[in-house]
Amino acid sequence: MNFDFTALPTTLDAGHLGLAVLAMLFLVMYLSKGSSAQQAPAPQVKPEPVPEPKPEPKPEPKPVPKLKEATPDAALQLLSLLQQEARFVDFVREDLAGFSDADIGAAARVVHEGSRKALDEYFRFEPVRSEDEESRVTLQEGFDAHEVRLTGNVVGKAPFTGTLVHRGWKVTEVKLPKLAEGHNTRVIAPAEVEL
Amino acid sequence: MSDEQNSARYAVGIDLGTTHCVLSYVDLEAGDDAVLEVMPVPQLTAPGSVEEKWQLPSFVYQPHESELSDGDLGLPWEQAPAVVGTLARELGSKTPIRLVASAKSWLCHGGVDRHSAFLPLNSPEEVPKLSPLDATGQYLEHLRRAWDYWHPDAPLLDQDVTITVPASFDPAARELTADVARDIGFRHLTLLEEPQAAVYSWIEASQDAWRDEVGVGDIILVVDIGGGTSDFSLVAVTEDDGNLQLNRVAVGDHILLGGDNMDLALAYRLKAKLAQQGTNLQPWQVMGIVHACRDAKEKLLADPEVESVPIVVPSRGSKLLGGTLRTELTRDEVREALVEGFFPQVGIDEHPAVQARGALTQMGLPYAQDAAISRHLAAFLSRQHGAADELLGESGGDFIKPTRVLFNGGVLKAPALSERTLGIINGWLDAAGAPEATLLSGLDLDLAVARGSAYYGAVRQGQGVRIRGGIASAYYVGIESAMPAIPGMEPPVEALCVAPFGMEEGSETQVPGREFGLVVGEPVRFRFFGSTIRREDEAGTLLDFWEPDEIEELPEIQATLPVEGRTPGEVVPVRLASRVTEVGTLRLEAIPRDGAQRWQVELDVREQ
Numbered sequence: 167m168n169f170d171f172t173a174l175p176t177t178l179d180a181g182h183l184g185l186a187v188l189a190m191l192f193l194v195m196y197l198s199k200g201s202s203a204q205q206a207p208a209p210q211v212k213p214e215p216v217p218e219p220k221p222e223p224k225p226e227p228k229p230v231p232k233l234k235e236a237t238p239d240a241a242l243q244l245l246s247l248l249q250q251e252a253r254f255v256d257f258v259r260e261d262l263a264g265f266s267d268a269d270i271g272a273a274a275r276v277v278h279e280g281s282r283k284a285l286d287e288y289f290r291f292e293p294v295r296s297e298d299e300e301s302r303v304t305l306q307e308g309f310d311a312h313e314v315r316l317t318g319n320v321v322g323k324a325p326f327t328g329t330l331v332h333r334g335w336k337v338t339e340v341k342l343p344k345l346a347e348g349h350n351t352r353v354i355a356p357a358e359v360e361l
Numbered sequence: 362m363s364d365e366q367n368s369a370r371y372a373v374g375i376d377l378g379t380t381h382c383v384l385s386y387v388d389l390e391a392g393d394d395a396v397l398e399v400m401p402v403p404q405l406t407a408p409g410s411v412e413e414k415w416q417l418p419s420f421v422y423q424p425h426e427s428e429l430s431d432g433d434l435g436l437p438w439e440q441a442p443a444v445v446g447t448l449a450r451e452l453g454s455k456t457p458i459r460l461v462a463s464a465k466s467w468l469c470h471g472g473v474d475r476h477s478a479f480l481p482l483n484s485p486e487e488v489p490k491l492s493p494l495d496a497t498g499q500y501l502e503h504l505r506r507a508w509d510y511w512h513p514d515a516p517l518l519d520q521d522v523t524i525t526v527p528a529s530f531d532p533a534a535r536e537l538t539a540d541v542a543r544d545i546g547f548r549h550l551t552l553l554e555e556p557q558a559a560v561y562s563w564i565e566a567s568q569d570a571w572r573d574e575v576g577v578g579d580i581i582l583v584v585d586i587g588g589g590t591s592d593f594s595l596v597a598v599t600e601d602d603g604n605l606q607l608n609r610v611a612v613g614d615h616i617l618l619g620g621d622n623m624d625l626a627l628a629y630r631l632k633a634k635l636a637q638q639g640t641n642l643q644p645w646q647v648m649g650i651v652h653a654c655r656d657a658k659e660k661l662l663a664d665p666e667v668e669s670v671p672i673v674v675p676s677r678g679s680k681l682l683g684g685t686l687r688t689e690l691t692r693d694e695v696r697e698a699l700v701e702g703f704f705p706q707v708g709i710d711e712h713p714a715v716q717a718r719g720a721l722t723q724m725g726l727p728y729a730q731d732a733a734i735s736r737h738l739a740a741f742l743s744r745q746h747g748a749a750d751e752l753l754g755e756s757g758g759d760f761i762k763p764t765r766v767l768f769n770g771g772v773l774k775a776p777a778l779s780e781r782t783l784g785i786i787n788g789w790l791d792a793a794g795a796p797e798a799t800l801l802s803g804l805d806l807d808l809a810v811a812r813g814s815a816y817y818g819a820v821r822q823g824q825g826v827r828i829r830g831g832i833a834s835a836y837y838v839g840i841e842s843a844m845p846a847i848p849g850m851e852p853p854v855e856a857l858c859v860a861p862f863g864m865e866e867g868s869e870t871q872v873p874g875r876e877f878g879l880v881v882g883e884p885v886r887f888r889f890f891g892s893t894i895r896r897e898d899e900a901g902t903l904l905d906f907w908e909p910d911e912i913e914e915l916p917e918i919q920a921t922l923p924v925e926g927r928t929p930g931e932v933v934p935v936r937l938a939s940r941v942t943e944v945g946t947l948r949l950e951a952i953p954r955d956g957a958q959r960w961q962v963e964l965d966v967r968e969q
Contacts, residue, residue, distance in 0.1 A: 256679045344411040
C-alpha cells in the first residue's frame, strides 16, 4: 500500500479521525462495562426488588482481582449508533487505496460530523487535567493512578513533577438509548431493500 | 374552582406543535421553590432503541406488518399501535406513504372533514388511515403515557393541563383540539394561545423584572415562527389599580410558513446548482440535502465568520467513498434564499400578493402563497392599525406601532434572521417617525411555549399577572337577504354578529333581534364568518356591507334539532346564544322560543 506523505492534511484527518473514534469506542466499551445494568429498559420508578445478598460464611483468604467480561450489547449499540449517524463501519471497512484525497475528505466529513453528533448526544466529556498541555504539573501523593499515567523516568516518590503531555478525557455522563428486550444488537445496520 | 380542580398536584403545559410537542410542568405544592421543568419524553429513535428527548416530533408512522419485528417497538409502557416521535419521522423520510405529518395544519383546514380518516394523503389503500384528530390524539396519548411513566402517583389526566393552540386557530379547530383531549380523558383542561404562552414564558424567565422592561402604553409584538407556521399577536400594556396589565389586543391570520419551508428552499437551490453542473439528484439525495441544509443553515446564520459550509450526502450503499455527494452552501446563497426570500426589506404598505384562504374545497394544505414573512407582518400591522386605540387612545397612522418585540420559534434563534426582522420593523417605525422598538429577550425559543403554558397553569391557581384578552375575533352568521333572485348572481349575504370581539372566558351573550326557523330532525347549515378587526360590533348587529378584507368566511356551521318530543319537519323558531367556555372554546347554542332546552350548533360540520 502506498501512503502519500506529502498530502498530509486530508489523509491525516481521515486517518486520525478513524483512530480517535476507535479509541473513543474502546474507552466507552470500558466505561460501559458496569453501566449496562442501568441501561436496562425496566422503569426506573419501580425498581425490581433486588434479591437479598446471600450471606457468605467463609471468609475469603485473599481478594483475587477478577476480570470482568464486558457485555457486548453496549459496544454493539455504540457501533450501531456510530454506523447510523456517521457511517463509521462503512468507512473503516473500506479500502482507501485508489481514492483521491477529495473523495476521502468528503467521506471523512460524513464520519466526523456524524461521530461528533453521536458523541455529543450520548456522552459528556471533560479533560482529566485542566492545565495546558506541555506545561509543568505536580502530582501530589495519593493522586488517582486511573486518571493520570506516569511515563518516562518513573522513580522516587510523590509529589511528582513532569510535563503534561495529554490532558486526558473522561466521560462524566453516559446516556445511551435503552434497548428493547429481544432486540438483536448484532445487526448494527439492517440491509435496506427499496420496493 | 371546583374541589376536583384543587386535587391537581401539577400545572402541566403542552405545546402541541406542528412539528414538535413539548411538555413542561410545575409542582403546585412546592410553593415558592417551585421550578418549571420540561419533561424528557421517552420515544423510539431507532427500532428497538428508546431515548429520552425534550421534544416529541409530531409524526405518526404506521409500519407494515413485516417491516419491523415485534420486539423493536417496545416502549417503557404498553406498546402503541403506531410509531410516534423520532423513529416515525426517520422511517417516514424513506417511506412517506405511511407517515402522517402536519396533523395540526389539517386540524385547522376548513376545507376537509377533519373527522374523516384520510391521512396520509394519497397513500395506497392498504395503508391504514388516520384523521387529523386521531393523529393529534396519538401525540397527546404518547405524552400522557410518558408522564404517567415518570409520575405513576399523579396521572396526567388528573392534573391541571394547558394545551396551546395557534392564536389564529378558528373556533372549530379549537373545539376539535379540546375534543381530542377530552376523549383521552383530560379532566382539567384549558387552551392557551401560543404567542400568549411565549409572553408568559418571558414573564417567568425574567422573574419579577419584566415590570422594568415594559411600561404603560407599550405595545408588544409577538412574532412566532415555528417549523410549520407563523403566528403574530399584539399585547398592549395598561395599568389597573397601579398594577401593570397585559392585554392581548390582536392576533394574525394562520400562515402555513415556517422553518421547514426554509430548509426546502435551500435544498432546491442546491439541487438547481448541481443540475447546472450536470449532476441530477435522486429523490433520496434531495432528502439528504434538506437534512444537511438544516444544520448548515444554522451554522451560517449563527456565525458571520463562516463563508461556506460543505454539504455532504453520503451514498446509500455501504460504499461510502466515491458515492458520496459533496457540494457547499455559501453565506451568499443563504442570504439570498432565506434573508431576501423570506424576510425581504419591504415597505409597510407591501402586503402578500394572494390572500391565503381562497378555495376552501381544495385538497392539500393551504400553504401560504407568498413566502415573504415580512409582507405578512406588514399586512398584519396595517390591518390592526387601530387594535390598541380603545385601551391606549387614538394613535393614528396606517399601521400599529409596536414598542417592544418578542420573538419565539426555532427559526428566530438565528441572529441573522431575528436581527433582520427587527431591522425591518424598525425601518417601518423610523419611516413613520415613531421610536424604534426594542427586543424583549430571555426566551428559550424551542421550549418557551410549553414552559409558558405550564407557568400560566400555575398562575391561574394563584397570584401572578394574567394576560387579558377574550376571543380575538368577532363571529357572524350569514343570512341570505330577502331579495328577488337574479340569475348568475349569488344572493347577497348579511352578517349577524353572534359573538362580539373580546368576549371573555366563562361569559355568555344572547343574540337579540333575530329568530331562525330550524326544521326538526334536519340539519340546517349556516355560513359562518369571523373578523379580527371589527371590535365594535355587538351581538345582534346586522351588517349588510363590509370591506373584503375585513371579514373572512369560515367553514360552515350546522344546527340539528333532535326529533324527541317534536314532529319531524316542524319548524321551530330559535334564538342564538354564544358562550366562551372555561376551556377557551366558543360555543354557539340554539334556544327555542318556548324553551328550557338548548341545542349546540356544530362548528365543525362532518361530511354527509
